[in-house]
Amino acid sequence: MGEECAEVVVNINHPDLNRIFHYRLPAGMGKPQPGTRVTVPFGSRLVEGWIVGYSEPEPGISLREIAGLGRPDFTKELLDLARWMAWYYLHPLAEILELMSPPDRPKRLVKCTSPEEKLSPQRPEDFDLTGEQQEALRRIEEALSNEKGERFLLYGVTGSGKTEVYLRATEFALALGRQVLYLVPEIALTPQIGALFQEAFGERVAVWHHRLARGEKYRLWEDVRKGAKGVVIGPRSAVFAPFCNLGLVIIDEEHDPSYKEQERPYYHARQVALMRSFLNKAVVVLGSATPSLESFTAAVRKRLQLLTISRRPPGRSLPRNTVVDMRLELNSGEPSIFSRYLQEQINLRLKRKEQVILFYNRRGYAPLVFCPGCGEVLKCRNCSISLVYHRQTGDLRCHYCNTRLPLPASCPSCGSNKRLCFLGTGIERVEQELSLLFPGARVLRLDYDTTRGKGSYSQILSLFAGKKADILLGTQMVTKGHDFPGVTLVGVLNADLSLNLPDYRSAERTFQILTQVAGRTGRGPQPGEVVVQTYHPEHYSIMAACRGDSNSFYREEAKRRRALEYPPYGELIRVRLSSRREEDVVVLASELAAELRRQLSGDQVAVLGPAPAPVLRVKGFYRWQILLKGKTLPLRSQIEACLAVYRKNNSVIISVEVDPFGY
DNA sequence: AGCACGCCGACT
DNA sequence: GTCGGCGTGCTC
Numbered sequence: 001m002g003e004e005c006a007e008v009v010v011n012i013n014h015p016d017l018n019r020i021f022h023y024r025l026p027a028g029m030g031k032p033q034p035g036t037r038v039t040v041p042f043g044s045r046l047v048e049g050w051i052v053g054y055s056e057p058e059p060g061i062s063l064r065e066i067a068g069l070g071r072p073d074f075t076k077e078l079l080d081l082a083r084w085m086a087w088y089y090l091h092p093l094a095e096i097l098e099l100m101s102p103p104d105r106p107k108r109l110v111k112c113t114s115p116e117e118k119l120s121p122q123r124p125e126d127f128d129l130t131g132e133q134q135e136a137l138r139r140i141e142e143a144l145s146n147e148k149g150e151r152f153l154l155y156g157v158t159g160s161g162k163t164e165v166y167l168r169a170t171e172f173a174l175a176l177g178r179q180v181l182y183l184v185p186e187i188a189l190t191p192q193i194g195a196l197f198q199e200a201f202g203e204r205v206a207v208w209h210h211r212l213a214r215g216e217k218y219r220l221w222e223d224v225r226k227g228a229k230g231v232v233i234g235p236r237s238a239v240f241a242p243f244c245n246l247g248l249v250i251i252d253e254e255h256d257p258s259y260k261e262q263e264r265p266y267y268h269a270r271q272v273a274l275m276r277s278f279l280n281k282a283v284v285v286l287g288s289a290t291p292s293l294e295s296f297t298a299a300v301r302k303r304l305q306l307l308t309i310s311r312r313p314p315g316r317s318l319p320r321n322t323v324v325d326m327r328l329e330l331n332s333g334e335p336s337i338f339s340r341y342l343q344e345q346i347n348l349r350l351k352r353k354e355q356v357i358l359f360y361n362r363r364g365y366a367p368l369v370f371c372p373g374c375g376e377v378l379k380c381r382n383c384s385i386s387l388v389y390h391r392q393t394g395d396l397r398c399h400y401c402n403t404r405l406p407l408p409a410s411c412p413s414c415g416s417n418k419r420l421c422f423l424g425t426g427i428e429r430v431e432q433e434l435s436l437l438f439p440g441a442r443v444l445r446l447d448y449d450t451t452r453g454k455g456s457y458s459q460i461l462s463l464f465a466g467k468k469a470d471i472l473l474g475t476q477m478v479t480k481g482h483d484f485p486g487v488t489l490v491g492v493l494n495a496d497l498s499l500n501l502p503d504y505r506s507a508e509r510t511f512q513i514l515t516q517v518a519g520r521t522g523r524g525p526q527p528g529e530v531v532v533q534t535y536h537p538e539h540y541s542i543m544a545a546c547r548g549d550s551n552s553f554y555r556e557e558a559k560r561r562r563a564l565e566y567p568p569y570g571e572l573i574r575v576r577l578s579s580r581r582e583e584d585v586v587v588l589a590s591e592l593a594a595e596l597r598r599q600l601s602g603d604q605v606a607v608l609g610p611a612p613a614p615v616l617r618v619k620g621f622y623r624w625q626i627l628l629k630g631k632t633l634p635l636r637s638q639i640e641a642c643l644a645v646y647r648k649n650n651s652v653i654i655s656v657e658v659d660p661f662g663y
Numbered sequence: 664a665g666c667a668c669g670c671c672g673a674c675t
Numbered sequence: 676g677t678c679g680g681c682g683t684g685c686t687c
Contacts, residue, residue, distance in 0.1 A: 021686080041686095042665095042687080043686040044686085047664090047665090058687095062687075
């Protein structure tokens with residue numbers, strides 16, 4: 001006769017242990033709730049784990065008893081979320097639970113360190129929403145009252161006041177006694193939004209990010225769990241906050257690729273947030289001026305309700321767009337990274353004391369360094385990638401593994417001591433040329449390398465906001481949600497760079513970046529202008545972005561993705577194998593691919609590859625990959641079983657990425 | 664992952 | 676005789 005036993009997941013990361021073990025409860029004790037942390041005897045040692053449920057074990061296994069009970073780490077809802085993630089992302093449950101675990105209680109709980117709350121002035125409610133903003137807000141409020149967990153896509157052009165809608169929806173949710181999760185794409189953006197919300201809602205707002213001190217984290221988590229905090233603002237990981245009464249989830253800039261975790265377990269915070277709100281029947285608002293094709297399609301299919309804001313508030317017009325065909329520019333006069341038209345426009349702003357943002361998406365000074373003696377391009381010794389010359393630090397760097405080495409005096413390949421040549425243009429070279437062309441201009445550079453120091457990111461931005469500079473030259477970083485009313489010109493120096501990435505999303509990314517960066521201008525009383533330099537002026541994503549015609553972009557992009565059955569018209573899973581020995585990877589990859597073909601046979605899933613990864617070698621590891629395309633959702637367990645077998649080979653690491661970014 | 668068990672070489 | 680090398684196999 002069976003007996004109800006606790007199902008325990010042990011916190012050890014090994015493919016053989018990615019399952020449930022049954023344990024007896026100590027005598028004279030009720031059932032601890034699933035999600036409770038436990039210590040259990042495991043073989044000859046004690047290990048940590050969690051109770052995840054109760055059931056009757058198979059007959060014939062010798063049961064042992066739970067050795068120790070810990071705190072309840074997860075509510076049923078969070079546990080269900082973890083289970084869903086483990087299933088959907090083909091990832092060990094233990095590792096997901098570890099990721100979601102609440103912060104440890106610090107040894108010494110510091111007395112209240114929260115700075116004496118500056119009396120938060122109630123935000124003035126006196127300025128009017130536009131009709132479209134009002135309508136969006138009304139529908140969200142209605143949904144909050146209905147408590148049916150409705151989902152919205154707030155599709156509002158840049159500068160249309162989406163944040164104001166979020167603020168008022170939050171106010172409404174709080175008034176109903178519900179908690180609010182507000183996701184932002186990056187840590188860098190949390191302080192700004194956080195300050196705005198704290199001003200409106202004072203102490204009820206928790207600004208969460210991973211760099212908080214341990215005690216602070218612990219206290220915030222506890223406050224959220226008890227309901228003392230009504231709003232949690234933060235990046236990806238904030239999606240795991242222990243809400244007790246979640247009513248509204250806002251995903252700001254929902255298209256932003258930063259929501260996708262780039263390391264294990266490769267989850268997408270937007271997707272997790274959607275599942276979490278489903279489990280809570282919470283209302284979701286996905287907001288963007290350039291929705292992901294996934295969300296756009298979901299709106300077309302009525303899985304998201306569409307809320308549109310098509311106009312900026314009165315007096316704020318959308319910028320004028322000019323496309324410069326750099327091919328024609330090349331044929332006439334001396335070539336420069338700055339077209340003559342853009343130079344004229346920059347000069348005009350400088351004369352008028354207006355500000356300029358320039359976007360150039362390539363770090364360093366020169367992306368290629370080569371030897372004129374033998375023609376060899378200098379490569380990283382750990383990665384199959386060219387080294388980039390950084391002038392500021394005078395060294396060569398690998399942008400994949402971060403290796404740095406001094407610029408060699410002679411060619412490492414042929415020994416010639418002819419001077420090495422720099423090929424191509426990075427942002428440092430653009431900066432240099434900028435100072436030659438506009439000697440009087442004050443230029444700030446915003447990229448990965450100028451923002452290493454603590455606080456340097458916000459320092460650069462506040463210098464620019466305080467008009468201490470005329471030109472802000474930056475990489476991707478300048479495209480994200482900033483609001484500089486003094487900017488009347490945005491220049492995109494090379495719109496094509498993101499088009500050639502090995503990613504089926506490259507056209508979408510290009511469209512989004514161009515539209516977003518264009519949206520950084522004309523946010524003040526003066527109208528804005530955008531100048532886009534490109535060698536592909538006829539490309540659909542560049543044309544659509546420049547004309548502000550997003551519908552034609554989505555139509556074209558949807559057509560292409562559908563034809564190739566890429567997401568959202570098919571699911572994609574990338575299985576990556578890596579090892580220090582290339583032959584091991586090649587052999588195992590082809591065996592695994594053959595086995596997957598056998599297991600998943602049928603026309604539902606295509607097994608593509610194996611093929612070398614776009615960058616074959618990174619950090620000394622050779623990487624090959626297999627792509628699964630098609631209806632993979634019903635086949636998760638077959639895929640999992642198949643991988644488990646091949647993971648027994650311990651010289652080759654197998655990692656799985658569901659819905660990968662890039663190939 | 665860890666840890667025990669097991670089956671062969673050189674050592675106080 | 677036994678100490679210890681790390682291959683193999685198991686963990687409710």
